[in-house]
Amino acid sequence: MDLIVCVGDHCHLNGSEMVVRRFQEMLKDAGLGDRVTLKGSFCLGDCSPRDEVAVRLGDEVLHTRYQDAEACFREQIVPRLGTGREDHHAEPTGER
Numbered sequence: 001m002d003l004i005v006c007v008g009d010h011c012h013l014n015g016s017e018m019v020v021r022r023f024q025e026m027l028k029d030a031g032l033g034d035r036v037t038l039k040g041s042f043c044l045g046d047c048s049p050r051d052e053v054a055v056r057l058g059d060e061v062l063h064t065r066y067q068d069a070e071a072c073f074r075e076q077i078v079p080r081l082g083t084g085r086e087d088h089h090a091e092p093t094g095e096r
């Protein structure tokens with residue numbers, strides 16, 4: 001799946017370069033580099049009125065401030081990838 005960070009004028013001014021760097025690190029750390037291709041794009045046509053960077057994953061465009069790139073990755077991107085990396089807690093059965 002492609003993860004596309006907008007590097008158009010508006011998003012560039014809002015720190016898209018830092019979002020790209022942070023996503024690169026996080027993809028590597030999460031071992032998702034073989035499943036997700038990080039790309040840049042000119043304006044995605046969804047400039048945020050706030051100081052945010054647009055990010056496209058599949059058909060969806062998300063927005064994040066560069067300071068929140070890590071949380072965006074963890075909370076919005078990883079769940080959409082269906083990685084099965086959510087925490088699964090073993091249910092104690094009490095039976096033996």
Ligand code: FES
Pocket residue numbers: 006007008009010011012042043044045046047048053054
């Ligand atoms: S410049 Fe990024 S969505 Fe328009």
